[in-house]
Amino acid sequence: MQIYKKWWLWILIIMIAGILLYIIFKVSPVSCLVDYSSIDKEIKSANYCEVDSDCKVLGLGGSYIEFGCYHFINKNVDEESLINKIDKYSNKCTRIIDDCMPAPKPICINNKCTSNN
Secondary structure, rough: HHHHHHHHHHHHHHHHHHHHHHHHHHHHHHHHHHHHHHHHHHHHOHHHHOHHHHHEEEEEOOOOOOOOOOOEEEOOOOOHHHHHHHHHHHHHHHHOOOOOOOOOOOOOOEEEOOOOO
């Protein structure tokens, strides 16, 4: 019976610690995963073109490295809106910092912005 009481006490302590961390930081792994998936989907849907001049580079890297060093997106996509969403995610969920090489020049192949590298 003594072991059973200690086991429940540890579970209770862990649950309380988790609740306190959530209250203090308002971050949960699930919310970060949902946010990441949403941003990733938006970045992928921003990659469309008909000609090379439709394409531009969304440079990331640094504290945004979790989303890659860069992405090719359509020139008409609101880059600032994407960066703001990534910045909010980064401030809340990312602890990775890294540097990236410059992105190659984007070209349009099969209606997707890409590079020939």
